[in-house]
Amino acid sequence: HSSKPAAIPAKHPDVITFKNYTPKSLLPFDGTQKDGRVLMAVNGSVYDVTRGRNFYGPGGPYANFAGHDASRGLAKNSFDMEMITDPSHPIDKLEDLSTDEWESLREWEQHFASKYLLVGKLVENE
Numbered sequence: 001h002s003s004k005p006a007a008i009p010a011k012h013p014d015v016i017t018f019k020n021y022t023p024k025s026l027l028p029f030d031g032t033q034k035d036g037r038v039l040m041a042v043n044g045s046v047y048d049v050t051r052g053r054n055f056y057g058p059g060g061p062y063a064n065f066a067g068h069d070a071s072r073g074l075a076k077n078s079f080d081m082e083m084i085t086d087p088s089h090p091i092d093k094l095e096d097l098s099t100d101e102w103e104s105l106r107e108w109e110q111h112f113a114s115k116y117l118l119v120g121k122l123v124e125n126e
Helices: 050-056 071-075 099-115
Strands: 019-021 039-042 045-048 117-122
Touching (some): 039 099, 071 099
Antiparallel strands (some): 039 045, 045 117
16 A cells, blocks of 8 residues: 555635725724734725735834825825825825826836735725
8 A cells, every 4th residue: 555645735825805995994904913914005906015014014114004095105205194194084086196196106006016916996984
């Protein structure tokens, strides 16, 4: 009889469910919870940036964006808190952005889309 080792089932990758997030339901995903997940919204799309937690997680240079809509800050290349829309307010429509700022936002969006998992979309609070 053969002493072949029992087959080890391949580890199944975590299944990512695509879902809607509101500015309020996005808040807990700032990297400080037990699971350490970091999500952020860019132009209506929600990305899981947990792999980049050195940047986006607690203490990182872009930590202000974690659990928030980062669109305005990315468009203006500013990482300050005042770029973050209050999560209890309607989603920022970004109507006052210049052409250059829209261009910058689109470049950031491509960066996130190529590097991180798209996990949902940002919708208005209930």
